[in-house]
Amino acid sequence: MVPELVAKLTELGYEVAVQPGAGLAALYADEGYEEAGAVLDESALADADVVLSVQPLTSQQIRTLREGAATFSFLPTLQSLDLVAELRDLGITAFAMELVPRISRAQSMDALSSQALVAGYRCAIVAAQRLRRFFPLNMTSAGTVPPAEVVVLGAGVAGLQAIATAKRLGAVVKAYDVRAAAAEEIRSMGAAAIELDLDTLEGSGGYAREMSTDRAERQRELLAPYIAAADALITTAAVPGRAAPKLVTAEMVESMKAGSVVVDLAAESGGNVEGSVPGSVVQIGGAQVWGASNVPSQMPGPASKLYAQNLVNIVTLMTGEDGFAPDFDDEIVDGTCVTHAGEVTHQPTAEALEDRE
Numbered sequence: 192m193v194p195e196l197v198a199k200l201t202e203l204g205y206e207v208a209v210q211p212g213a214g215l216a217a218l219y220a221d222e223g224y225e226e227a228g229a230v231l232d233e234s235a236l237a238d239a240d241v242v243l244s245v246q247p248l249t250s251q252q253i254r255t256l257r258e259g260a261a262t263f264s265f266l267p268t269l270q271s272l273d274l275v276a277e278l279r280d281l282g283i284t285a286f287a288m289e290l291v292p293r294i295s296r297a298q299s300m301d302a303l304s305s306q307a308l309v310a311g312y313r314c315a316i317v318a319a320q321r322l323r324r325f326f327p328l329n330m331t332s333a334g335t336v337p338p339a340e341v342v343v344l345g346a347g348v349a350g351l352q353a354i355a356t357a358k359r360l361g362a363v364v365k366a367y368d369v370r371a372a373a374a375e376e377i378r379s380m381g382a383a384a385i386e387l388d389l390d391t392l393e394g395s396g397g398y399a400r401e402m403s404t405d406r407a408e409r410q411r412e413l414l415a416p417y418i419a420a421a422d423a424l425i426t427t428a429a430v431p432g433r434a435a436p437k438l439v440t441a442e443m444v445e446s447m448k449a450g451s452v453v454v455d456l457a458a459e460s461g462g463n464v465e466g467s468v469p470g471s472v473v474q475i476g477g478a479q480v481w482g483a484s485n486v487p488s489q490m491p492g493p494a495s496k497l498y499a500q501n502l503v504n505i506v507t508l509m510t511g512e513d514g515f516a517p518d519f520d521d522e523i524v525d526g527t528c529v530t531h532a533g534e535v536t537h538q539p540t541a542e543a544l545e546d547r548e
């Protein structure tokens with residue numbers, strides 16, 4: 192939560208309690224929450240009807256909640272099956288923000304998009320800062336300095352924001368994505384769409400599908416010359432529920448010029464670039480390879496503000512005249528819910544738990 196949005200919750204009829212120090216890392220001081228009408232309370236969990244957080248609550252914290260309480264957080268269910276089972280057994284209603292359906296009515300609640308926006312911007316800034324040359328063209332009396340060439344792979348929410356940011360800084364930007372609609376979106380950001388002689392790969396819900404081994408190999412071959420020519424490469428490709436696709440081999444990075452920069456936003460989920468390490472910079476050939484790690488937290492103020500707004504919007508949807516009352520017939524409520532009334536309501540998670548149990 193951020194102080195400026197506390198009033199939105201009190202207007203809905205909630206009393207708001209904030210964990211002391213909750214906003215400090217994002218530069219929101221405790222006093223700001225108090226001035227906005229919240230109380231600071233270390234032990235508020237036991238009485239809470241609704242708990243809002245970024246990370247899921249710990250097992251210990253969940254056990255302090257009362258039955259029927261609701262939690263909203265990011266909750267990577269397939270990697271948190273023990274926690275999901277505990278939420279189910281304790282009768283907690285848990286909502287996972289990454290499950291908000293990507294329909295237009297839910298756009299204001301879409302935390303994946305809001306955080307991808309922050310991450311995409313940051314990736315372009317990291318590339319510009321690490322590259323020891325200009326992004327824009329400079330024509331001076333001392334001569335002309337050509338602009339940097341930036342290649343972006345994956346043009347979803349983060350990729351498009353990286354393109355827009357690199358363009359604003361004056362770089363020449365080229366981008367590639369496997370989805371059919373992506374070329375037009377790339378061009379609308381002012382970048383050139385890299386056209387490869389390959390089929391497009393569209394999955395359900397506007398997401399990409401996984402590539403076959405052959406197609407992956409061919410895509411790497413066709414992209415190799417673009418990567419060799421780039422001063423900065425930014426990769427943001429993902430396929431929901433899968434490890435990040437390997438788009439760039441170490442050999443392709445080695446073909447880049449000395450001083451080149453690679454920013455791998457997918458480093459935490461397996462990496463688009465072979466050899467990238469989340470949270471570290473590694474040298475491959477003449478290129479520095481920056482592996483992303485929790486990038487939204489590197490711009491904590493705006494990331495928190497956008498996430499808090501997503502939370503307020505979804506809580507508002509689930510609040511009636513008599514308080515918190517989610518309508519489970521609503522597609523957004525149903526789609527986002529993981530556990531309710533002693534059941535795991537999210538089917539893929541329920542199946543994964545059954546397989547395990």
Ligand code: NAD
Pocket residue numbers: 292293294295297298301303304307344345346347348349350367368369370373396397398399400402427428429430431436438
């Ligand atoms: P994402 O994070 O799952 O993936 C990022 C990008 O990587 C995607 O564009 C994907 O096509 C691309 N990709 C996957 N495999 C690739 C490969 N082998 N090579 C190159 N690129 C590859 O995606 P996202 O940013 O969350 O968004 C995906 C789609 O959802 C987009 O079409 C976006 O416009 C749409 N979307 C819709 C809504 C909405 O309607 N509310 C909200 C957000 C996003």
